Amino acid sequence: MSIIEQAIERMGQLKRAGVDIGEATPDEATASAPASAAPTQAGPVADARPTARPVPAEPAVEVSRAANEQSRYVDLDLARLDSMGMVVPSAPRSQIAEEFRVIKRPILANAHGKGAAPVDNGNLIMVTSSVPGEGKSFNSINLAMSIAMELDNRVLLVDADVARPSVLNLLGLPPAKGLMDVLLDRNVGLPDVLLRTNVEKLTILPAGMPHKNATELLASSSMKSLLVELAHRYPDRIIIFDSPPLMVTTEAPVLAQSMGQLVLVVEAGRTTHTMVKQALAKVQGCQVKMLVLNKARYARTDGYYGYYGYGYGYGSDAPSAEEGKAA
Ligand SMILES: Nc1ncnc2c1ncn2[C@@H]1O[C@H](COP(=O)(O)OP(=O)(O)OP(=O)(O)O)[C@@H](O)[C@H]1O
Numbered sequence: 001m002s003i004i005e006q007a008i009e010r011m012g013q014l015k016r017a018g019v020d021i022g023e024a025t026p027d028e029a030t031a032s033a034p035a036s037a038a039p040t041q042a043g044p045v046a047d048a049r050p051t052a053r054p055v056p057a058e059p060a061v062e063v064s065r066a067a068n069e070q071s072r073y074v075d076l077d078l079a080r081l082d083s084m085g086m087v088v089p090s091a092p093r094s095q096i097a098e099e100f101r102v103i104k105r106p107i108l109a110n111a112h113g114k115g116a117a118p119v120d121n122g123n124l125i126m127v128t129s130s131v132p133g134e135g136k137s138f139n140s141i142n143l144a145m146s147i148a149m150e151l152d153n154r155v156l157l158v159d160a161d162v163a164r165p166s167v168l169n170l171l172g173l174p175p176a177k178g179l180m181d182v183l184l185d186r187n188v189g190l191p192d193v194l195l196r197t198n199v200e201k202l203t204i205l206p207a208g209m210p211h212k213n214a215t216e217l218l219a220s221s222s223m224k225s226l227l228v229e230l231a232h233r234y235p236d237r238i239i240i241f242d243s244p245p246l247m248v249t250t251e252a253p254v255l256a257q258s259m260g261q262l263v264l265v266v267e268a269g270r271t272t273h274t275m276v277k278q279a280l281a282k283v284q285g286c287q288v289k290m291l292v293l294n295k296a297r298y299a300r301t302d303g304y305y306g307y308y309g310y311g312y313g314y315g316s317d318a319p320s321a322e323e324g325k326a327a
């Protein structure tokens with residue numbers, strides 16, 4: 001069977017699975033809505049977040065590079081990230097690095113089976129929040145960088161917020177192929193789209209090309225299979241998923257079902273207790289749920305927010321199993 005025939009068959013499979021794989025129109029690719037419209041009501045609301053930065057449309061089917069070709073290499077501008085108040089290897093004792101040292105410790109213990117209880121797929125870690133803008137991407141990148149700075153851990157950072165990807169943008173990198181391309185084109189394999197970086201143990205899987213059914217794809221059986229492949233192909237890696245928010249998307253709770261650990265970023269002074277409880281209620285099946293209180297303001301001289309509290313619980317919706325000051 002030719003590559004084109006294989007691709008057509010793959011598209012047929014996706015269609016049969018209920019995924020509309022039509023191309024996004026230019027209007028759909030650029031439609032936007034106010035980003036600051038935080039929902040005030042309970043329950044699911046429409047995802048009113050702006051869509052991804054428009055990237056030139058690419059055909060859904062194309063001939064990929066050879067699967068055994070080396071992953072691409074990108075240089076992260078670490079001085080820029082440092083100036084943005086992020087964790088970087090050159091400043092291992094910075095305030096933010098110290099905070100993430102505390103945050104990552106139980107995550108790594110669970111991932112390596114050294115936590116209080118065994119965790120299935122403990123190396124799959126979803127970073128999410130109740131509503132948009134609470135700091136998921138910022139926390140995902142910092143967590144990934146912090147873990148990659150460890151001697152023994154390799155990290156794969158996945159931009160799974162496919163409707164509004166921002167990992168590459170935050171890292172100062174141009175748009176690149178990624179998750180969506182792997183899901184839509186069977187001729188694109190993971191090694192084709194992974195980005196190795198100048199932080200030796202950090203690899204990035206971008207969100208990939210924008211697609212009008214990106215969110216459905218994220219909740220599809222193809223995505224589930226990909227997660228299984230990731231977990232088995234890279235069992236020694238900590239895989240961090242920068243994910244959509246739980247209360248404004250339906251795909252985030254579905255994605256959570258495949259994750260071993262979930263980190264819920266809570267924006268201090270904005271996200272209410274009720275919102276946190278409602279968000280946690282959507283991910284009851286996830287064995288380990290942790291909370292990071294983000295953007296809490298306390299005395300810092302450099303103008304950046306700091307992290308303040310951290311708590312986690314096993315299979316409980318109550319975020320109070322453990323709390324401590326992270327700095
Ligand atoms: N602790 C922090 N200190 C400094 N800046 C922060 C902090 N947390 C988040 N930010 C900044 O706030 C903005 C929003 O954060 P981020 O993009 O991580 O949120 P998000 O939850 O991923 O948003 P979205 O739902 O739109 O994907 C970004 O500009 C980010 O750099």
Ligand SMILES: [Mg+2]
Pocket residue numbers: 136137138161164165166242
């Ligand atoms: Mg984000």
